[in-house]
Amino acid sequence: MSSYRPERVGEQIHKEITRLMMQGIKDPRVAPVVITGVTMSRDLSLARVYFTVSDEAGERKEAERGLKSVAPFIRRQLGQVMRMRFIPEIRFEYDSSINYGQKIDDLLRQVKDDLIEQIVNQITDNRSFLVVAHENPDGDAIGSTLGLANALREMGKEVLALNVDGVPQIMQFLPGHDQLVRVLPENAQFDVAFVLDAGDLSRTRIPTAEHCRTLINIDHHPHSDFGDICYLDTSASATAILIDRVLNRCDYQMSLEVAKCLYLGILSDTGSFRYSSANPEAFAVAGRLVGSGVDPWEISGCLYESLAPERMRLLGLVLPTLQISPCGRYASVAMTEEVLKQSGAAEEHTDGFVNYPRAIRGVEVALFFRQVGRNKYKISFRSRGKVDVGAMARKLGGGGHHNAAGAQMDGTLEDVRAQVSYLLDQQLP
Ligand SMILES: [Mn+2]
Structure with a gap:
């Protein structure tokens, strides 16, 4: 048997x-x-x-x-x-x-070593470079873009750093942020275009491929499979880690300006070294960058403790809306348009609000309801483990991943909250 x-x-x-x-x-x-x-x-x-x-x-x-x-x-x-x-x-x-096992890790490492060498050769052999990352950039997208762009400039290359959404305000202390542009000059041509941290080429929102001879994709998102050279490593905690690997193989001594940018990328994508993506390599590279002069407090102070006063005011209005389910496994906060107006804050200031209900002991799913019109609400879902909020969001016509998802619903705040609670009561195993 x-x-x-x-x-x-x-x-x-x-x-x-x-x-x-x-x-x-x-x-x-x-x-x-x-x-x-x-x-x-x-x-x-x-x-x-x-x-x-x-x-x-x-x-x-x-x-x-x-x-x-x-x-x-x-x-x-x-x-x-x-x-x-x-x-x-x-x-x-x-x-x-990503759990291929050691054997395949070794195999892939070999291939990746060859890829790094190809990238290093492209840098050595060419003059003009475009460096671009995904729209609505996070710390890793900006840190990687500016880190690589600064390094290439220090090597004497012609560089255009670009992001269609620019550098978020809290990162406008990074070296080189003032040289980043939001629009690609129409006839611009480059020997090489680097697309970083993008997941998909379309997320740069510019026709990158038409403006270069060679397109190099450096990424850690699964299924990122475009580019003449595609250096993808999903085991890397940040694209900044991959940039560090490439620069270490170039005939180049990393400057403090570049180190700061890469440190911010790693800090940001590991959630300040709290997420499970904070692997030994993330600590090792960050340790080396700090050793070379990066001040962790300068970077984290700029990133996390330089908030706009209106964001704090808005948070003060949103937190009292906290609801914890009777079972204690999900919790939510909500924001109406009226509250947003009252605080003087902007949409972007709500970034991270959903993490407050998630931080409550026992909570597995956190929700943030945000009004986007008369009787219209956007819902952000965050899961901290087993519950697949992507599947839940899809049931409501939205989408997303296992741990982070979103949807939009019509109705009053009470209606929408009740409907989502009903779904969660059904779905939580
Ligand atoms: Mn990233």
């Missing part, structure tokens, strides 16, 4: 397919594929075979096509080797998790 456990069968299939990949299959599209795991359906009728490729960007689509075409062959081989009454259907699925 035990030999038919799905786990056991999955393991055998994993082994067998890996062997076939190495010996039996000649399709070049499949050559770089590494099988990361196999899970079986309970009735053993379906085998989900997870795979990755050494280059997460370019080769994935080719690999998928290749795997599709060799699947019947693999199935026949399994039929001969494994004594099963029915040969399961084989379905290949791309493994987007």
